[in-house]
Amino acid sequence: MSxxxxxxxxxxxxVQFAVPNELLKKNLKAVQKLIEKVRKLLLDEIxxxxxxxxxxxxxxxxxxxxxxxxxxxxxxKLRVLVDKDAEYRRRLAxxxxxxxxxxxxxxxxxxxxxxxxxxxxxxxxMTWLRDEANLLIIDYLLKSNVVGSTNVGSMVASKLSxxxxxxxxxxxxIDVYETYNKVFLSITQNHDLDLITTWYTDxxxxxxxxxxxLQFEIHYCRYLHLISTGQMYEAILYSKENLAPYAQSQFYxxxxxxxxxxxxxxxxxxxxxxxxxxxxxxICTPKTPxxxxxxxxxxxxxxxxxxxxxxxxxxxxxxxxxxxxxFTQDYTQIYGISHTYPLLVYLSAGLSCLKTKSCFCYGSNTxxxxxxxxxxxxxxxxxxxxxxxxxxxxxxxGKINQCPVCSPELFALSxxxxxxxxxxxxxxxxxxxxxxxIYPYDKLNAHSKKYGSDSxxxxxxxxxxxxxxxxLRVFPA
Amino acid sequence: xxxxxxxxxxxxxxLNEAGSRNLQLLVDNTDNFLDALxxxxxxxxxxxxxxxxENAPNTNGNGVSTSVPxxxxxxxxxxxxxxxxxxxxxxLKGYNGQILKFLKNIVNNSKFRADLDDAYTYPLExxxxxxxxxxxxxxxxxxxxxxxxxxxxxxxxIAVHFLKTGHGDCLDDILTGSSLVDWVDTDTILKxxxxxxxxxxxxxxxxxxxxxQWLSTRERDxxxxxxxxxxxxxxxxxxxxxxxxxxxxxxxxxxxxAEYAAYKYAIRNFALYFKYDQSNVESVFFLIALKPSExxxxxxxxxxxxxxPENCSELEGASRKSFVLSLIQSxxxxxxxQSLFDNLAHRLTxxxxxxxxxxxxxxxxxxxxxxxxxxxxxxxxxRLQQKLGQKQVxxxxxxxxxxxxxxxxxNRFLFEYHPIFICPxxxxxLQPLTGDDDFLKKKLRWPKEDPNANPxxxxxxCRHMALKESVRSLLRGSDKFKCxxxxxxxxxxxxxxxxxxxx
Numbered sequence: 012m013s014x015x016x017x018x019x020x021x022x023x024x025x026v027q028f029a030v031p032n033e034l035l036k037k038n039l040k041a042v043q044k045l046i047e048k049v050r051k052l053l054l055d056e057i058x059x060x061x062x063x064x065x066x067x068x069x070x071x072x073x074x075x076x077x078x079x080x081x082x083x084x085x086x087x088k089l090r091v092l093v094d095k096d097a098e099y100r101r102r103l104a105x106x107x108x109x110x111x112x113x114x115x116x117x118x119x120x121x122x123x124x125x126x127x128x129x130x131x132x133x134x135x136x137m138t139w140l141r142d143e144a145n146l147l148i149i150d151y152l153l154k155s156n157v158v159g160s161t162n163v164g165s166m167v168a169s170k171l172s173x174x175x176x177x178x179x180x181x182x183x184x185i186d187v188y189e190t191y192n193k194v195f196l197s198i199t200q201n202h203d204l205d206l207i208t209t210w211y212t213d214x215x216x217x218x219x220x221x222x223x224x225l226q227f228e229i230h231y232c233r234y235l236h237l238i239s240t241g242q243m244y245e246a247i248l249y250s251k252e253n254l255a256p257y258a259q260s261q262f263y264x265x266x267x268x269x270x271x272x273x274x275x276x277x278x279x280x281x282x283x284x285x286x287x288x289x290x291x292x293x294i295c296t297p298k299t300p301x302x303x304x305x306x307x308x309x310x311x312x313x314x315x316x317x318x319x320x321x322x323x324x325x326x327x328x329x330x331x332x333x334x335x336x337x338f339t340q341d342y343t344q345i346y347g348i349s350h351t352y353p354l355l356v357y358l359s360a361g362l363s364c365l366k367t368k369s370c371f372c373y374g375s376n377t378x379x380x381x382x383x384x385x386x387x388x389x390x391x392x393x394x395x396x397x398x399x400x401x402x403x404x405x406x407x408x409g410k411i412n413q414c415p416v417c418s419p420e421l422f423a424l425s426x427x428x429x430x431x432x433x434x435x436x437x438x439x440x441x442x443x444x445x446x447x448x449i450y451p452y453d454k455l456n457a458h459s460k461k462y463g464s465d466s467x468x469x470x471x472x473x474x475x476x477x478x479x480x481x482x483l484r485v486f487p488a
Numbered sequence: 489x490x491x492x493x494x495x496x497x498x499x500x501x502x503l504n505e506a507g508s509r510n511l512q513l514l515v516d517n518t519d520n521f522l523d524a525l526x527x528x529x530x531x532x533x534x535x536x537x538x539x540x541x542e543n544a545p546n547t548n549g550n551g552v553s554t555s556v557p558x559x560x561x562x563x564x565x566x567x568x569x570x571x572x573x574x575x576x577x578x579x580l581k582g583y584n585g586q587i588l589k590f591l592k593n594i595v596n597n598s599k600f601r602a603d604l605d606d607a608y609t610y611p612l613e614x615x616x617x618x619x620x621x622x623x624x625x626x627x628x629x630x631x632x633x634x635x636x637x638x639x640x641x642x643x644x645x646i647a648v649h650f651l652k653t654g655h656g657d658c659l660d661d662i663l664t665g666s667s668l669v670d671w672v673d674t675d676t677i678l679k680x681x682x683x684x685x686x687x688x689x690x691x692x693x694x695x696x697x698x699x700x701q702w703l704s705t706r707e708r709d710x711x712x713x714x715x716x717x718x719x720x721x722x723x724x725x726x727x728x729x730x731x732x733x734x735x736x737x738x739x740x741x742x743x744x745x746a747e748y749a750a751y752k753y754a755i756r757n758f759a760l761y762f763k764y765d766q767s768n769v770e771s772v773f774f775l776i777a778l779k780p781s782e783x784x785x786x787x788x789x790x791x792x793x794x795x796x797p798e799n800c801s802e803l804e805g806a807s808r809k810s811f812v813l814s815l816i817q818s819x820x821x822x823x824x825x826q827s828l829f830d831n832l833a834h835r836l837t838x839x840x841x842x843x844x845x846x847x848x849x850x851x852x853x854x855x856x857x858x859x860x861x862x863x864x865x866x867x868x869x870x871r872l873q874q875k876l877g878q879k880q881v882x883x884x885x886x887x888x889x890x891x892x893x894x895x896x897x898x899n900r901f902l903f904e905y906h907p908i909f910i911c912p913x914x915x916x917x918l919q920p921l922t923g924d925d926d927f928l929k930k931k932l933r934w935p936k937e938d939p940n941a942n943p944x945x946x947x948x949x950c951r952h953m954a955l956k957e958s959v960r961s962l963l964r965g966s967d968k969f970k971c972x973x974x975x976x977x978x979x980x981x982x983x984x985x986x987x988x989x990x991x
Contacts (some may be wrong), residue, residue, distance in 0.1 A: 013864040014896065018492045024864070028496070029595045035507070035587050042514075043580055050573045057566050071562050072532040078565075079525050085517055100504050114489055125490050131861065131899045135827045141653070141834070146854045148646055155639075157618045158665045160783045166649075166661045174655065174692065174828055190925065195618055199538045338621060339617060347595065351603040352616045357859030358852075359612050360643075364862045364895050365855060369906035371922035376847050378651060379644050379671045383863035396943070399987035401906065406991065411842060414905035415851035415858075420645040424638055427613045432891045433917065436900070436908045438990060439885050442747035443946055447986045454991040472989060483988070485951045486973075487909055487944075 014128040017113050027106045029347035030184045031099045039101065042092050049085040054076055105181035110141060140178055147180070151354040153188040159196055162189050191342050198335045202327075204233050205403060217345050224270040225341050228255050228334045231277065234329050254278060296379055362425040365416045367433065370425075371402045373417035392474040399448065436486040443485045444470055444477050452484070492599065496788055499594050506586035514579040522574040563874035582598055606874075607867040614638045640668055647672075649850040652837055654687035656680045676844060683840045687833045696721045699836055706843060711761065711826040713835050716811055717756045719772045720828065723819050726750040772815060854903070861899045890917075907988040908942055913958035913972050918944050920988070949974045958984055 013019075024342050060066060060074055116136035117127035130136060153164025172179040181210070190210075197206040211218065211225055218225055230253040235248035256262040257274045343350050391398040399402065405412050416425050437453035448470055459469045468475045489497075558768060594600055607858065613634050650658045657675065663669040686702055689695040695745050696717055726746055754773055811831075817827040838848035909918040919942070942957045952973045954962075959980070962969035967980045 014898065015861055015864055017490050019602060019864050019867075021490075021492050021496060022600055023604055023607075025595065025602075028500075028590075028600075032587065032590055032595050033767060035503075036584075036591075039584055039587065041578060043577070046573065046576050046580070047697060049596045052713050053569050054566070054839070057569065060562075061566075068535040070530065071538055073528045075525060075532055075562065075565075077540065078524070079529060082522055082525060082885075086522060088516060089515070094510055095509055103500045107497050110653075111489075111493060111497065114493070126492075127490070127745050131902055132806075134810070134831050138827050138830050138834075140860055141853060143860070144649075144850075144853045145653075147856065148649065148852075151642075152662070154616075157620045163661050163664065167658045169654075170658050170661070171655060174688070199618070211594060211729045236504050273963065335617070350616060351605050351608045354856075355612055355614060355616060355857050356608045357863060359608060359610050359859075360866045361855040361857065361859030361861075362612075362865050363610055363866075363891055364858045365903055365905070367906050367908055368919035369908070369922075375845055376851070377675045378676045378846075379643070379649055379668065380673050385622070394919055396987070397987075399989060400920045401990075403988055408989075410991065411845060411847060412848045413849070415847070415849075415854040417905075418645065418648075418851035419643040419845065420648070420831050421851050421855055424614070424645075428610050428916065429889045429891050432894050433908045433910060433912045435896070435898065436904065437988060438907055440989070443986060447984060449946075449986050449988050450991055458991065459817070469972060471991065475670045483951060485946050485953060487953045488912065 016126045016128050017117055018126040020113055020129070021110055024106070024110065026346070026348055027182075027184075027249040028103060030187055031106075032187055033346050034099045034184070034187070035096060036095050038092055042096075045088055045092065049081060051070045052081055056081055069181045077433070097152065100183070102181045105178045109182065142175065143169060143485045145177075146179075146182060147378060149183055150188065151352050153183070153353060154187060154192055157196070157200075159200060162192055164192075165310060174327070185422060187346065189338075194338060194342075195335050197329050198232075198338065199375050201332055202227060202236060204236070206228055207334070210338075214341075219264065219266070221266075221341060221344050223337065223341050223344070224267070224274065227254075227270065227274055227339050228337045230257075232334045235327065239327055270363055339427055358424070359428060362416055362421060364427050364430045364431045365414070366430050367414075367416070368430060369401055369424065370414060370416045371400075372419050372422045373402070373412040373414070374419055375406075376418045377420065379419075392473065393446070398472065408471055437487045441485050441487060444468065445476075446473060446475060446477075446480050447472060448472060449485060496594060496600070499590050500989070503586050503590045506583050507511040510579040514576055517572060517575045517579065521568065524561070524568050528565070531561050554824035590778065597883055604868055606870050607863050609866045609870050612638065614642065622754050623795075637645050645852045646667060648846075649852040651677070651680050652682050652838065652841055652850045653853075654691070654833065656684050658897075679844060680840075685835060687837060690833045691826075691829050694724065694829055696724065699832075703836065703839065706839070712808070713832070713839060715761045716808070716832060716835070718761070719812070719815060721821050722750055722753055722758070722772060722816055722820075727820065727822055767883065772812060805877065858903055859903065862895060865895070907990055909953070909988065911944075911955040911958050912952075913954050913962065916955060916957075918942075918955060918988075943985045943987070946986045947971050947976070947978050948984060949978055953986070956983075956985070 039430055056078055060071070066074075076329075113129065113136075114141065116129050116133045118130045149168045151164075152167055153162060156162045156164055168179050168183065168185055171177075194206045194210050197203045205227055207225075211229060234250050234254055237243075237249055258278055260268070260271050264269050325416050340350075342348070349356070391403065398407070401412070404410075415421055426485060439456075440452035441449045442455060443449050443453040450470075455468065455471075458471050459467065466479060468479055468482050469476055500569065510757065517578070517821060561577075580784070615632075615635055619632070619636060643666060647659055647662050650662065659672075659677070661674070666860075686698045689697070690699050700717055700721065703717065726749075728746070734809050750834060811828075814825065814828055818828070822828070828831075841848050911918065921943075942955050944953055945956050945959060946953050950971050950973070952971050962972070963980060968977055969980070970977055
């Protein structure tokens with residue numbers, strides 16, 4: 012169908028340019044805000060002096076010194092932002108330089124066509140791809156990190172950058188993915204809404220354009236969190252203030268209108284997680300906006316505490332998971348990041364293309380104890396077909412299975428994938444021995460000469476000796 | 489250079505230029521404004537001082553009054569603030585225009601976009617979200633246990649990948665917070681620590697001593713890597729002449745110390761390999777003649793031409809030639825050619841893994857490599873399906889189906905791990921026997937079918953082959969059939985079960 016070309020490599024890395032561009036945009040806005048702020052401060056002071064025309068030089072000096080102090084602070088902040096800008100531009104330059112290296116790896120004969128295919132025979136290209144694999148892995152580790160205190164991805168990145176000749180810090184937007192991961196974990200693990208709220212506030216304008224439902228999800232979660240921790244009064248107050256407006260369609264901007272129906276639905280059903288605890292059934296009137304449900308109802312008496320049952324805990328996990336998912340959607344959309352981790356995309360394609368019906372779980376190709384199987388040493392008789400299975404004969408012949416799909420970890424991962432569609436591909440000069448085994452002739456011959464004689468052929472698997480005339484060339488295709 | 493790459497480069501350059509120019513202007517403008525404020529401050533300070541001295545009792549009694557400093561600058565504060573503000577905003581506008589242009593020409597330009605999500609035809613049973621092991625109970629409730637296992641599998645293969653690529657120090661980080669840490673084979677990890685030292689020396693310090701030591705005890709039958717290491721070491725000695733290689737012999741006056749050391753090194757280590765690969769070893773050896781000579785450029789050119797790659801059919805041979813070429817091209821500045829060292833380190837790691845009974849390369853990298861090679865096919869297929877109005881993503885659990893498109897043959901040389909036999913009659917792929925008892929007990933999900941059912945058979949008369957089931961279908965009630973290739977008639981008894989065994 013189609014070959015990997017230079018252009019395809021560029022096209023699939025567009026996100027590497029989209030993210031720094033977004034960061035530059037944001038940073039420039041921050042600069043503008045900073046300028047506006049200091050200008051207002053200066054003008055306010057100046058206007059004040061204009062109102063009192065008879066200031067003494069001493070008073071004027073005090074005013075000017077105050078202005079200078081403010082302006083010096085502004086200058087410091089500005090320098091930080093200007094440095095950041097330079098850093099983001101450096102990222103763009105590093106990425107385009109890395110892609111430009113691909114020109115050295117195109118198939119030579121096709122140099123003149125506009126989109127030349129890449130030459131996988133080139134060892135330097137292989138090194139380039141090895142680096143690329145490391146970048147994908149770091150990207151995965153950064154985004155999928157589950158350790159709250161430190162991000163595994165950035166630790167690995169800093170260790171790798173000491174050894175690799177790669178400007179890793181410029182090639183991956185570590186800060187962006189680290190922030191994403193931090194906010195995500197604060198939601199799912201700590202059930203904490205501070206980070207997500209801050210993030211929402213910082214990105215309010217961009218989010219409005221996308222028209223997703225993040226703010227509602229945040230309020231919804233906070234409200235349910237208040238209820239599940241027994242803070243009933245606060246929950247009701249919070250709901251009246253922040254959730255009730257969502258029951259009115261005029262509250263939504265045109266982009267957000269799509270969420271109206273489902274939000275109202277969820278608001279009216281929101282009592283349901285509580286029914287499992289028994290005593291709030293009364294206030295749960297489905298299909299009525301939450302504000303109406305809670306407003307003016309009898310509140311549980313003081314001292315009532317809510318102990319969440321397992322069910323309600325799982326239910327709660329779902330709310331948090333939903334908020335986290337909504338956040339992920341917004342985050343990926345703002346920066347133009349692919350929804351699936353790129354590592355998984357390449358892995359899925361690669362494993363499907365490599366998966367053959369000859370693959371098996373080759374237990375010894377790992378460093379993890381549970382999978383390290385005992386080698387199969389000739390426990391089958393010579394005429395047993397099972398001796399001919401690759402899972403057995405590799406071990407008997409002392410051969411190491413190089414197939415990546417057969418490595419225990421990837422074997423399990425590829426279980427849901429289809430098999431590659433191949434054409435027949437058998438080793439050179441296949442030769443059939445009388446016992447039904449077919450070997451590559453050259454290797455078998457070399458082996459026989461080493462251990463047998465010139466006139467006989469030795470079957471290395473069964474140790475049988477056969478006359479050369481009894482061994483026949485076969486034609487699989 | 490492709491059109492796309494040149495546009496990209498142009499746009500990045502333009503953005504970079506606009507950014508540094510406008511922000512420098514902004515910074516200068518801000519500095520100037522601050523200077524102006526300070527000048528006003530100085531004027532006012534002088535004025536205040538003057539007033540104070542005027543008011544103070546005249547100590548020297550000469551009664552001469554100095555000129556009164558003015559504070560006109562103070563009145564212009566509003567004007568200079570506005571002018572600073574306007575100039576600053578102008579800088580920002582200039583830069584913002586370029587950022588928006590970049591957005592339009594690159595980020596939002598469909599020519600630059602191949603969305604990876606569109607190439608994810610067959611999803612792995614793995615979410616693109618952090619999934620914590622602690623929540624295993626919850627995962628079971630949600631039916632996510634499989635995803636959790638798969639996340640662990642991926643982490644394991646990442647761990648092996650880093651171990652095999654000389655980054656074993658990352659292992660602790662990766663396994664932190666995971667139960668996997670208990671399952672690691674610590675003996676193997678310790679052995680890899682040795683590899684890490686060797687590879688670090690080779691790649692970072694360009695010191696081949698440990699690599700040569702380790703390899704010379706192991707590589708008897710296949711000296712490919714050892715030859716390359718010796719060649720490189722020879723060039724390094726020729727360039728650097730480490731003291732350790734000097735022997736007590738007297739050095740002839742005609743040679744420099746480095747040349748003499750290299751000469752001795754070659755005598756000691758090259759002799760074995762002349763018969764293995766005379767032309768390449770000789771080419772490298774002759775580098776000694778180039779070092780001091782004024783005719784260096786000419787001689788280098790002669791050697792370079794002499795070994796320019798012919799149509800070398802054998803992969804390894806071609807690769808060795810290109811190694812030697814690269815050695816010669818950069819011999820007088822060998823340390824700048826990092827890829828030489830990297831490629832050798834990679835080969836060395838492969839040998840090391842082989843020695844431990846592990847596959848030579850990182851399985852994860854090999855799988856990703858297959859992804860790099862084949863992703864365009866998945867992308868095109870999916871886009872085509874979208875255009876035809878088919879569903880974008882195939883059903884999960886596609887483990888009993890084949891990919892809907894043929895994998896191009898061009899880059900298959902990278903991935904020849906198993907002999908593949910496709911039955912010419914039924915087009916089915918042969919499934920060899922992997923129904924081992926242990927394996928079945930583990931209840932792994934594939935292969936599902938009974939592999940004994942359909943072995944490959946050889947036709948005795950013509951020695952063509954097909955799957956047994958296909959032969960049955962060719963019989964059509966009789967006990968005779970015709971070979972699908974040569975139409976030779978065979979009796980059902982004239983076929984024989986066979987097994988492909990790779991050595």
